[in-house]
Amino acid sequence: MAADITEQPDGYARLLSAEYADPIARVAAVIARRRPRHVVFTARGTSDHAALYAAYLTEIRLGLPAGLASPSALTVFGARPDYSDALVVGVSQSGGSPDLAEVLRVARASGALTLAVTNAPDSPLVAAAELAVDVAAGHERAVAATKTYTAELLALLMLVEGIRAGDGVLPAEERAALDALPELAARTLDDATPAQLAPRYRFAARLVTTGRGYAYPTAREAALKLMETSYLPALAFSGADLLHGPLAMTDPDVPVLAVIGSGPGGRSMREVLPRLGERGADVLAVGSADVAASARMVVPEVDERYAPLLDILPVQRLALALALARGEDPDAPRGLNKVTATM
Numbered sequence: 582m583a584a585d586i587t588e589q590p591d592g593y594a595r596l597l598s599a600e601y602a603d604p605i606a607r608v609a610a611v612i613a614r615r616r617p618r619h620v621v622f623t624a625r626g627t628s629d630h631a632a633l634y635a636a637y638l639t640e641i642r643l644g645l646p647a648g649l650a651s652p653s654a655l656t657v658f659g660a661r662p663d664y665s666d667a668l669v670v671g672v673s674q675s676g677g678s679p680d681l682a683e684v685l686r687v688a689r690a691s692g693a694l695t696l697a698v699t700n701a702p703d704s705p706l707v708a709a710a711e712l713a714v715d716v717a718a719g720h721e722r723a724v725a726a727t728k729t730y731t732a733e734l735l736a737l738l739m740l741v742e743g744i745r746a747g748d749g750v751l752p753a754e755e756r757a758a759l760d761a762l763p764e765l766a767a768r769t770l771d772d773a774t775p776a777q778l779a780p781r782y783r784f785a786a787r788l789v790t791t792g793r794g795y796a797y798p799t800a801r802e803a804a805l806k807l808m809e810t811s812y813l814p815a816l817a818f819s820g821a822d823l824l825h826g827p828l829a830m831t832d833p834d835v836p837v838l839a840v841i842g843s844g845p846g847g848r849s850m851r852e853v854l855p856r857l858g859e860r861g862a863d864v865l866a867v868g869s870a871d872v873a874a875s876a877r878m879v880v881p882e883v884d885e886r887y888a889p890l891l892d893i894l895p896v897q898r899l900a901l902a903l904a905l906a907r908g909e910d911p912d913a914p915r916g917l918n919k920v921t922a923t924m
Contacts, residue, residue: 582723582810582911586897589728590767592718593890596735597759601717605736606750608696608712609743615694617668623650623684624672627726627802631733632672634798634889638741642886652680655687665692672737673697674721674729676704685709698736700729714740723912725809727897730802734890735762758883762890765881769894774878778865779902781876782836788813789831790838791853793820794846796868799889803838803867803896810904810911820853831862840892841870844885868892 595601620639622632632649639647650669654660656679669688671681676699686709689695697710700718707713716732739759743749751759782788788807792800797819804815818827820839831837837857841847847870854872857864866874869882878895880888904911 582725582727582897582901585721585723585727586894586901587770588719589731589894590763590770592728592732593735593766594763596717596732596739597763601715602739605714605739606743606748608714608749609740609746610749611712612668612694612696612740613744613747613749615668617645617694618666619646619648620668620670621648621650621664621688621693622670622672623652623681625652625678625681627730627805628672628674628733630798630802630805631730631737632670633801634734634795635670635672635737635741637795637798638738638886642741642745650684652684656680656683661687661691663691664688667693668696669693670696670698671706671710672699672733673704673706674700674716674718674726674733676701676706679705682706682709698733698740700732724914725806725900725911727806731890731893734893735759738886738890758887761883762887765883765891766894769880769891770898772879772895775895775898776902778876778878778899779906782865782899782903783906785813785836786834788815788836788838789823789827790815790817790840791820791823791850792840792846793849794844795885795889796840796842796846796850796892799840799867799892799896800838802893803840803900806897806900807903809914810900811907811909812914813903813907820850823853824856828856828860831857831860833861833863836863836865838865838867838896839874840867841872842868842885842888842892843870843882844888846885867896 624632636647695710697706718732790800801817804817864874
């Protein structure tokens with residue numbers, strides 16, 4: 582897991598190179614010409630969080646309604662939704678889940694434009710789709726996904742911005758901001774804070790994660806990483822949902838990992854922090870916002886759209902360090918396999 586985490590800056594640079602960026606631009610141009618009226622994503626596990634991030638991008642940047650499909654509606658209940666006029670995107674590191682491929686097959690048969698976003702170009706998911714994007718993360722050693730997750734985030738960001746451009750070619754300002762990500766990622770990973778904080782949470786019995794907007798998928802991925810590597814029960818809530826009831830379970834014995842950037846989503850979290858303070862919660866703030874918290878993992882400030890590509894990095898390192906501090910093996914979590922086939 583440590584090696585996979587360390588490779589992410591190079592993975593960003595590879596995906597931004599012409600070898601992989603040009604095919605993504607061509608796919609984006611095809612989608613822009615087809616002018617889908619809405620976008621449906623289908624994914625499982627970590628990839629579900631990347632898909633949620635893409636749904637935010639789609640609605641905010643493209644102005645198109647976006648949502649996540651329920652594969653079991655098709656595979657268990659036999660539903661056949663009308664996906665005509667939609668772009669249906671399957672997101673999967675392995676591309677091996679039969680239910681995701683079935684969603685794309687059904688969607689394509691009903692007239693949808695279908696796209697597979699995966700780290701496995703020869704997978705069943707790609708075979709089921711009309712278009713495909715290779716996230717080019719390379720072989721991932723650990724069961725817990727790290728570099729494949731961030732590669733999906735970056736590929737989906739490049740795709741959405743390419744669709745927005747119309748011809749798939751990113752504006753110079755956008756391209757320059759993306760080109761800065763590998764160095765910013767390397768700088769983020771050089772920070773020793775996550776390892777220093779691991780002993781603080783070694784004996785936690787449960788944990789809450791939270792964020793809003795683009796940060797919410799990061800909060801969900803943070804909870805998953807902590808659960809699958811340290812077996813630490815973790816619940817993820819949007820900042821808004823947290824105030825609608827779950828806030829009651831927070832107290833000094835329930836740490837809260839809050840993803841807080843400097844954009845609109847981060848600013849909307851400012852009303853959440855005082856409420857957590859009233860509960861005496863131990864708040865670990867992750868992101869670029871300078872906020873009062875029990876502890877902080879500081880990330881370089883970037884446009885809020887790009888922040889998920891940096892915010893998750895110290896969280897991955899915290900999950901790794903915490904698992905080791907608790908005597909667990911983060912590379913091979915018990916009961917888990919790299920490819921999970923569901924129907």
